[in-house]
Amino acid sequence: MTLDSLASPRARHPRWIWRNGELVPWEQATVHVNAVGHASVAAVFEGVKAYLADDGRRLLVFRLDDHMRRLADSARICRLELRHTPGELGRAVLGLLRANEYHDDTYLRPWVFPSGIIREQMAPAGSVCEAVIDSWPFHARPPAAEGCSAAVSSWLRIGDASMPPRVKAFSNYHNGRLAAIEARTNGHDWPILLNERHKVSEGPGSCVALVRDGTVITPSLTSGVLDSLTRATALDLLADLGVPVEVREVDRTELYLADELFFMGTAWEILPITTIDGLSVGEGEPGDLTRRLAGAYRATVRGVDTRHSEWLTELPV
Ligand SMILES: Cc1ncc(COP(=O)(O)O)c(C=O)c1O
Numbered sequence: 001m002t003l004d005s006l007a008s009p010r011a012r013h014p015r016w017i018w019r020n021g022e023l024v025p026w027e028q029a030t031v032h033v034n035a036v037g038h039a040s041v042a043a044v045f046e047g048v049k050a051y052l053a054d055d056g057r058r059l060l061v062f063r064l065d066d067h068m069r070r071l072a073d074s075a076r077i078c079r080l081e082l083r084h085t086p087g088e089l090g091r092a093v094l095g096l097l098r099a100n101e102y103h104d105d106t107y108l109r110p111w112v113f114p115s116g117i118i119r120e121q122m123a124p125a126g127s128v129c130e131a132v133i134d135s136w137p138f139h140a141r142p143p144a145a146e147g148c149s150a151a152v153s154s155w156l157r158i159g160d161a162s163m164p165p166r167v168k169a170f171s172n173y174h175n176g177r178l179a180a181i182e183a184r185t186n187g188h189d190w191p192i193l194l195n196e197r198h199k200v201s202e203g204p205g206s207c208v209a210l211v212r213d214g215t216v217i218t219p220s221l222t223s224g225v226l227d228s229l230t231r232a233t234a235l236d237l238l239a240d241l242g243v244p245v246e247v248r249e250v251d252r253t254e255l256y257l258a259d260e261l262f263f264m265g266t267a268w269e270i271l272p273i274t275t276i277d278g279l280s281v282g283e284g285e286p287g288d289l290t291r292r293l294a295g296a297y298r299a300t301v302r303g304v305d306t307r308h309s310e311w312l313t314e315l316p317v
Contacts, residue, residue: 014100018092018133020083023099029132034117042123043170044074045111047266049138050097050315052104053303059097059106061313062266062301063229064090068110070227074167075112079125082112089131094315096133103317107138107267111170138267147274147286150203150261152252153179153191157201157224165201165224176204190263192255192276195224200250206265207231208273210250210258211289217246217254230264230297233311237296240307243289260287262294269301270294 016023046068050061068086075082084092093108100106111134114127158165158175165172179191192208195201201224202208209218209231216238221227238245255261259282261273270293272286281287286294299305303312 014102014135016096016099017135018096018131020130020132021088021092023096031130032117034119035113035115037118038120038122039114039116039118039127041171042078042080042127043111043113044071044078044080044168045109045170046071046168048093048108048110049266049301050102050106050108051140051301051303052317053314055303057316058303059102059315059317060301060303061093061097061108061315063233063311064093064313066229066232066311068093070168070229071110071112074169075129077164077167078169079127080112080114080123080129081126082129082131084131089133090313092133094313096135097315100135102135102137105138105140106135109134147272147281148189148263149187149275150190150192150263150273151183151186151188151277152255153182153193155179155182155191155193156198157193157195159196159224160222161196165226166221168226173204180204188275190273193224194252197249198252199223200252200255201225202228203263203265206263206268206271208261208263209234210255211260211287212254212258214289215244215246216289217248217250219250220247223249228264230266230269233297233300233308234264234270234293236308237293237300241292241296243293258282260290262286262290270297 013026017029048067050059053060068090072086112129112131114123115130155178179193183191190203193201200219207228209216255276261281263271272290274284
């Protein structure tokens with residue numbers, strides 16, 4: 001697969017960006033240079049996708065309320081004062097999609113950072129925040145026909161006692177970035193990080209699961225991972241498919257014995273891993289269960305399978 005296909009195409013920008021309750025023309029959405037730096041240390045964000053429904057007439061925002069709730073949770077842990085409730089932010093997402101007249105798959109990035117000029121104290125607790133929502137088109141991932149290669153990183157995942165991975169903070173991505181660079185340098189697509197206990201945690205932008213003897217096994221939420229909505233979705237879809245699941249600590253060597261391995265995340269969706277540390281996973285092709293899960297995921301987010309329509313916020317286009 002081309003990894004560039006996962007990157008966001010940003011060549012053209014939308015007309016509107018949402019900022020602190022107003023739609024602002026893109027060019028005017030600027031901050032003073034002093035507002036970057038210490039203020040951004042504490043910035044938290046979300047990544048949300050709106051899919052064009054199969055009928056081409058609706059955008060379906062996937063798990064919007066859950067994403068906005070997680071943003072509020074991240075802000076709470078980082079002691080940031082949100083000016084807007086999760087409900088207001090969710091409505092702002094819909095208003096922004098409408099204002100920019102999107103008619104196709106769209107990625108949304110709400111984020112929150114302490115406002116003003118913060119030169120000292122690294123954005124004290126209770127800092128009043130700016131909230132911004134940006135958006136851009138994304139190209140749907142190709143069906144799970146292709147997989148990626150992964151390698152266990154020599155960088156350990158940050159931990160709950162230092163930089164909690166449960167928080168979706170920009171700063172946390174320094175850790176994932178170093179691991180991703182190492183993986184690429186060594187000829188792999190993506191890293192899988194071990195946590196402080198040297199158990200499997202997650203990838204730089206996704207959770208991970210393995211399949212062994214028909215059971216899907218994924219690290220627990222106390223393994224140093226983000227409380228991923230794709231992971232939660234996958235667990236529900238696997239229950240629908242009648243597939244047994246184990247949520248527990250995972251050893252590195254279990255990755256080497258897996259019949260199938262895959263990443264899960266809003267950006268990557270269900271991404272098969274076909275080699276791990278140079279060993280082929282199963283037959284070295286995306287496995288049957290991974291394909292079935294990826295298919296179920298796609299049918300759900302596009303509104304083809306309506307069994308979980310509570311996850312979809314509809315916007316006519
Ligand atoms: C570090 C990390 N883990 C896991 C995930 C997957 O989370 P979600 O499925 O909610 O997108 C992401 C993506 O946002 C991430 O950045």
